[in-house]
Amino acid sequence: MLLTTNYDDLLEKHCGIPSVGRSDEHELVSFQRKSFDGIFHPHGHWRDPENIVLSARDYHDVVQDERVQEALMHIGSTKTILFVGAGGGLDDPNWGQLLRWVGEKYEKRGPVHYVLFPKTVGNEIPHMPLNHLTCETRDDIALWLKGLLEPSARREGTIHENLENVERVNIHRWLSPLDQSQFLNDNSDIPDKITPFHQSVTNLPSFWETEGSSYVWLTGNGGFGKTIFCTSVIDSTRQNCRLETAGRSRDSLAYFFCATHDVFEKDSTPVYHDFGAFCRTVIDQLCPPKTVYPALRDLYIACTEYHPARHPTNSELRDVLLRIIGDLGREKSRVPDEPVQPGETYLVIDGFDKLPRNRQSPFLELVKEIRARKFEHFHLLVSSRDTPRIRNPIRHWGEWNEITCNHKTVGGIIRGYVTRSIYNDPHFYDLSRSAREPLALWLIDELTKSGHSFWWVYWKLQDLKDLDFLDRKSIKRILNDEDDVSEEPKERPARRRRISK
Template identity: 20%
Template structure:
């Protein structure tokens, strides 16, 4: 009986079909080892190819991907310390292109290209059409000994052709029970569909029955000539990820941009930890048309090539290779890092999928826009008020700030948010309703946005959303607004303290919604959450329906009107800054009397209206000489407040609601 120390070649398979093919090409089989370390969970087949002792291992049933392959390699190296080179042999998805006429049954061998080691690690969103992907790493190239052998066998095949088909036939003659599954299928089953033609995800039938045979749906290719190698062997980049590639559009894009020949799921877990050559028999085209009929033969073709390769390597050269166990400590460290990287990558990918699924509106655009318009130091009348201090300190606190259009409500809300951010509050959630953006006019929009913000800021709150997300197999189907509201409540209950700022709720189209969907009733339910520290601040116009509902919910002292006398100091600071430092009025900087006239003219009619002041400053910037400027100052229009009131009075009652939203 041989010792585990005698084996110098490690051969790893991902699935049982590949494992059977590897065993079939052993020249001799050895007995299974009587003892393995307790931590080794691998199943091994031992044997010989040429003069080399080979140990073959397979991934556990039902486990695929980068981390599983890394675990199998780690255990193999512990149990067989003299392994010097590795082979990852099995099946993969081809990436045919005009440059590479890859067909089912062909073989792809990892080989360095353009500074890339032969295996390219990538990841992408969903394994369906029209999703994005990204490269996540370029991995080590195979050992020099294996790359030299590849060059030798490549030259041999080019000169004399190969006998892989004969070798497969010889194996099947010795093991006739394998013939049904592992012999070469008929060429008629090798269909390459146009990239836009997909196999229904709900149809398990064979493509021959489920998909069209119209020539317009297929990419037609000539039969290979008798003097052409069949199977053909290709050398180049193999793309490896933790998910199965099933997207022909992504396949073609990736193949064109990176010259990738094949896609698979395990090699990226090995290359930096296990000196390894990857050999893949092509069983499908990395699209929705998976073809299990070719898996057996593709595994046989890859195994036959691997045997030819090993036979070319002299025993003394292999024994001169450094043992992988000599660098075991660094390998274990790298495997740990690979596990961590894969976990982090999976987490980021799940977050990206969640974001696409929720499609939450992004409130930061409104926040940043308002901050740009804000004059430094404004809003202090509120941030230093007793009402704000009480709101911050009390449990389950609520404030309603209201004012007429143009008085600076949105700028004030951004000032409040900025102040809360300066306190390093973790669970700060905010949203801006916006009549110019349809995504920011609904209860669903605000709930999705708050859920997304809380999910990313509070780890303890993530489970309810994860559970809801996992219950939806179809990621194109979104949950009901009612279920989202329930999830948000559950998330808030898992959070120690939550701060919510909602701006311009009057611009929500559901303020008068049904009891299950109405924004105002949702705010009521949010504030009345039991045993939670929820601080909610709402800003709006004083519309009748909002006043009616919030007057029941909010004490009089917690309803603050943004009146002109409160914001006059802010407006004066804004006017001073624009007159002294603004680019549009810089022509008057040397004329203090004129600057004073401008400031006084604007201040006298501002009447607490930020928007009116901004509009008038824009108009004054167009005055190129003093007479024109003075005329403009003397004819300043009524404030927006007065104009607003006159317009509303003149509008018929049945049009007032829409008019109010526009104004």
């Protein structure tokens, strides 16, 4: 993570990543979570003159800015910081406050952060608990920093050789993709799982069929973990995606949640995302950080050449997405007579059945078109309910591997989750002691035997944590809340089965 009090964009040009200012709260939070890569300018950037720090009043505003200070404190608590060019020392109105905080926090623990200074200048903050690193002169700072990198990561030449990265950044901003990484992470944390959720449901060690293409339809009633299943697949696929090699292109992964909400709030209001947001987000994810695919570049030029503010239509985005998927699946030949095997492309779409009916059509038409084109090296996972009330038309579009999340397939996961919660969570410590263990076993049976969904069980556990004392009467009162009880869903087969028109 890079931070600078300078106003220029030299770091941005060299690294090919955008600046992060104080004015955009969403961007700052994304940077803090490392879901957005950029250069943080707590003192402002020359392209954002209203937030440049020059006067004493400006410095005061930065010090009082909770978002900036929270970001700095978070980084100081969770990262190892190397201060470079902190010439102002404790007198600097912004770095000085951070340095003082570092000093107070780690005074008794010893130094955990570092400061680099030239021998000709000396250490201007000698009393701070920082590890001291030195180079000969100011001119040697860049060479010293470069020496930290592995040889393969070092970059030669001037910043002007990286203009393609700037183009990629400009197109990223123009696309304005959604950042759904926090929703993804929250769902990854929920199951408290040992075995990946999707492996526990399917009993299959490998999810994707890598020969040719694979199409998976995940169905089941609400609350049994379809979104968690998709999250588990995304996490596993991301870890196993292969990088580019001499004879093979990189693998590509994109995902999209059609509806998001606050996972940790029981009655949170869902936010529905339209087809345009889907296309912008998936296109951005499929493009490597430093590459602009020709189809996307052509659309960008066509839209902005005469009117810089013009954004693409959904139809234009859809066509570009299909072109990119098609290009990714073709054999590439950078050098004559030296073919390069294409990588695998993975796309996960979760829950378009949650969208209002008038927003579902473009998603369904896209899936239909993808199936019709028979892309090679392409893999698709779609989660969507299929009930007598919601008959899903994707059932009729080619052959699918069907997986179902219901009590039969998820029941074991639910029981394991409940057991670990009761025996490991401090809120249930009294229940796990031997004298009250029969009550704990009874509670596990009550939560898991009735066929309730995963989320029903999850929120009942949260309600039980609020009780001052756990006895059978109090537990039954929580479990028998009629407003939350749902009927047991219709069972479906646990393993994959082939379905076709």
